Amino acid sequence: MSLRTYTYQIQTDPMSRVESGQIEAKNVEDAKRQLRVQYMLSNLPDDTSIVDQSELDENQAREKSAKARDLLRVLAEHHAWTKDSNQGARANLNNLNLSDMVMPGSQLQNADMAGADFSGADLSDANLANANLVRASLHGTNLKDADLSGADLSDADLRGAILTGATLDGADLWRANLMGCVISPTALHKALSCKTK
Incomplete structure (x- = not known):
């Protein structure tokens, strides 16, 4: 199984500052386990944030690809329109x-x-x-x-x-x-x- 990148924010106790960073893990459970070990905690605080950065990057890449496809379609229609105003748009x-x-x-x-x-x-x-x-x-x-x-x-x-x-x-x-x-x-x-x- 390939490793994924997770972005986290954790505040180990109410008086400490919020710490953030990235870790490589197999899945969310593995990311939680690594954070418990890293911060020597039996349980992570309830407000700990763990975000699958790899998934966000993949979604952004898909959105960019869809935007590029839409743009190519518009450009093709526009090119046809510049050649003949009865064609394309x-x-x-x-x-x-x-x-x-x-x-x-x-x-x-x-x-x-x-x-x-x-x-x-x-x-x-x-x-x-x-x-x-x-x-x-x-x-x-x-x-x-x-x-x-x-x-x-x-x-x-x-x-x-x-x-x-x-x-x-x-x-x-x-x-x-x-x-x-x-x-x-x-x-x-x-x-x-x-x-x-």
């Missing part, structure tokens, strides 16, 4: 949590992604031309060489985003937070329609 990713997703080269031109969370995602080389990204979270997003021409980025969070080589011609950056983003001054001035001397 425009991508609607409004308010979805897509943080840390790896989507380089995605074809999301004209997609509706208002309020979507792309923080930490990889959208390098993506086509986001004329996309609706109003209030989108692009905090720390890799947008290297992405096409954001004509995109609506008003009120978007672009803190720490990587925008090197990104095309921002005609993008709406009204009240967008660009603090700490990686972008050349020339590209930023051009995007903001600044006049340089």
